[in-house]
Amino acid sequence: MRLSDLLRADVLDPNGENVGQIHDVRLVKDGLDQGLFGPAYRVQGLVVGVGAWGSRLGYDRGGMKGPYPLKKLFQWFHGDAKFVEWSHVTGIGDNVVHVDMAKEELPAVPMLRQ
Amino acid sequence: MKKLLEITLGILTAIGGFVDIGDLVANAETGARFRMSLAWVVVVGVIGIVLYAEMAGRIATISKRPVFDVIRERLGPRLGLVNLVASFFINFLTVTAEIAGVALVLELASNVNYLLWIPLVALMVWMVIWRVRFSAMEKIYGFLGLALAVAVVAVWKSGQTHALLVQATHLHPPATESWPRYFYFAIALLGAAMTPYEVFFFSSGAVEEGWTPSDLMVNRMNVYIGFPLGGILSLAIMGGAAWLLAPRGISVDHLSQVALPVSHVLGKIGLVVFLFGMFMAIFGAALETALSAGYAVGQYFGWQWGKFVRPVEASRFHLVVLLTIILAAALALTTVDPIKVTEYSIVLAAAALPLTYFPILVVANDPDYMGDKTNSKFSNALAFIYLLLLIAVSVATIPLMIVTKAGA
């Protein structure tokens, strides 16, 4: 599977509701050993949000210094992004991913920068 | 002492390198039609390019990432590609204008038709890129382009300086021109001052020359002092046209008219110096824009790029540069009016500015890249105002182009 198969895919909850699109895939470096590289990056979960634009600009990461209006704008855009742990993924289709948690139950995305 | 020399050379190079065929045509044409009423746009444009180039240079120095690398990363490959195609096309028009511009200067000097000079100019441009070291190339043409300063001398000697400064405070079009045309030419002037290729080149140059954070100060001096002085050069061109051409109703549709004020005041010697300066400045710009074509494409796709490696090690990069020069020369040879191509290239450049300016502004604020050298609150405020300005310009360009029939 390719990462691009996941990105932009629609995420549907058990009620068939569209939670959003996959904006990003969170990885944690504790998978199988890959020789020189050490533990592989395994998928921890999916970052799901509505409205794809500007999600790669970095404003959702925290720590961006501004300019103030842009910071506020993009945080407003992406503020309600949801995080789906991989264990909740029940199926992967063509441009769609099914999860077993209802839309309202999904937690917000943990900040990456300390 | 050595540092002072280095800074001085850098500033002088920046002044000479600031002016290209776009600035010459835009400032002369505007001066001839609008006198000094659009001089304020040059000031706005210079502040803009200083902001823009400083950010891009700082990003490239600290993170080693030049502009198109950053653009693809922050906008994603799709929007990044749209950006690349638009920038490449406009840059291509600019290369055509610069090559034709050099040929026109040679025509003025030799009375041999500019079309016959084009193949030779294209070959020279390519050969310098192929063989001359980056730092030498940049310094030589930038420094010798300073000969254009004779235009400042001409305005001074004409005794018109005070009158021109007074004219510059009249911020409305003269009776012979309309407000839409006024703003259309304002956009052209802005595009000429803030040309994106300057930034692609500047930021890639930072990587080519291996700038480190300790070079930041020198680089800032070049930008903060050099570019505004280059702006003064532009204003001198505008002023010359305003006092000599405007009262006589002479409009600028040929490069020879740009030189008229200088030859009028300083005679043959002044003209020769001015032509020499024009040749060097425009030739330097041709080098920069041709290289920028390669930088933009190479940095988007992740190819090995640059003159800091042997040509065989950056084959695709050199292929793009070569093809760009060949196709630009071909376009110029179709007898398309070089002045018109220049006008279109600067107006479209102005319209496309937000595409490349926005990601730069964002990354300049990212501590993961910049460490503690992110934008200050003041520069962020100013930079954000410029973002709004550039978006407004972008939106207004096509309608104004249609309404004024491209400034006719």
Add this chain to the structure above:
Amino acid sequence: MGEPLVNETGGRIIDAGTHLLDRQISDKDGELVGKVDDLELTFPEGGAPGASPPFVSAILAGPGALGPRLGGGVGRVVSGTHAILHPSTRPGPARIAFGVVTKVAANVELAVSRDELDVVRVENWVREHIISKIPGAQHAPQ
């Protein structure tokens, strides 16, 4: 650079799209290889989703990988340039196994030289057929 986040077992946490995708790849000599155009994810033991999460097994680079990401007609043209130059009839994209990656930082750094990678196919073609035929191509600029 900010402190990378780690989970309870000490494994660093990053976002694939933000920190890996579209990053410049450089080889062991610091020479530029290409971009991380896509990533190959593999399920351990070939398991179904929900069982074990997939891990990043390889970088996919070059026009064969970028084409599908761009999508549409443009993407097909880009993929086409890869297919034309590749000896096999339906080539997969150029693949760099993640095991040769040494570092994911500003660039993605590899432990091998780029000459050992499939992704340099187009560059090699251009070099052999065009650029090296021009006099002076081997010289460092004066």
